[in-house]
Amino acid sequence: MSARSKARRRALDVLFEADQKGRTSAEDLIDLLGQREQVTVAQGPFPAYAGDIVRGVAAHRSEIDELLTTYSQGWTLERMPVVDRCILRLGTWELLYNDEVPDAVAVDEAVALAAELSTDESPAFVNGLLGRLLELKPTLLD
Numbered sequence: 001m002s003a004r005s006k007a008r009r010r011a012l013d014v015l016f017e018a019d020q021k022g023r024t025s026a027e028d029l030i031d032l033l034g035q036r037e038q039v040t041v042a043q044g045p046f047p048a049y050a051g052d053i054v055r056g057v058a059a060h061r062s063e064i065d066e067l068l069t070t071y072s073q074g075w076t077l078e079r080m081p082v083v084d085r086c087i088l089r090l091g092t093w094e095l096l097y098n099d100e101v102p103d104a105v106a107v108d109e110a111v112a113l114a115a116e117l118s119t120d121e122s123p124a125f126v127n128g129l130l131g132r133l134l135e136l137k138p139t140l141l142d
Contacts, residue, residue, distance in 0.1 A: 004049055004101075008090060008109055010036075011053035012117075015086040029058040056093045064092045067140065071132050075125075083118045084126060091130050096141060103134055 018024055018032050033054045037046045057064065068088055069077055077085055091110030094101045107130045114122040133140065 003047065005109060005112075007047035007049035008053065008113065010047055011050040011057075012083075012086055012090055012113060014050070014054050015057060015089060016083060019082050019086055024061070026058040026061060029054055029061075033058075052098075053090055053093060056097055057089050060093060060097055061089070064089050064096075067092060067096075067133060068129065071136070072129050081118055081122065084114060084122050087113045087118070087122075087126055088129060091126065092133060095130060095133055096137060103137070107131065107134060 014029070014032055014036055018029050023029070023032060033051055037051060039046075065077055068085075072080070080088070087110050090113075091106055094106035094109070095103055098106070107127065110130055111123045111127045114126040
């Protein structure tokens with residue numbers, strides 16, 4: 001597993017924990033991130049890129065959630081499994097707000113996380129929704 005893949009997984013852990021605890025404001029996410037960055041656990045130091053992801057999701061959370069709500073057919077954010085919701089937030093941030101990550105990589109990494117951590121249907125759902133955002137990307141960032 002690449003260093004960036006590991007960082008995505010660690011960022012997902014923070015996003016998931018925050019969501020589970022109802023700590024979803026930008027301030028809450030940054031606070032939780034600060035706690036994780038200070039603690040060296042068995043997984044090793046907290047990767048800088050994981051921090052970039054959490055800070056990016058925190059900064060763009062309302063826009064990301066609005067896009068996910070608008071383009072997820074038949075699913076509200078609240079109805080999505082928590083892990084899927086967090087993966088989609090991470091993937092959307094990489095896809096739309098991080099120019100260093102190729103679009104295909106952002107989608108593929110999110111789908112891989114869904115395949116590893118969620119339901120059998122989740123990879124297709126994540127792929128479809130991020131694929132739709134990718135199609136619309138030129139109009140979404142105007």
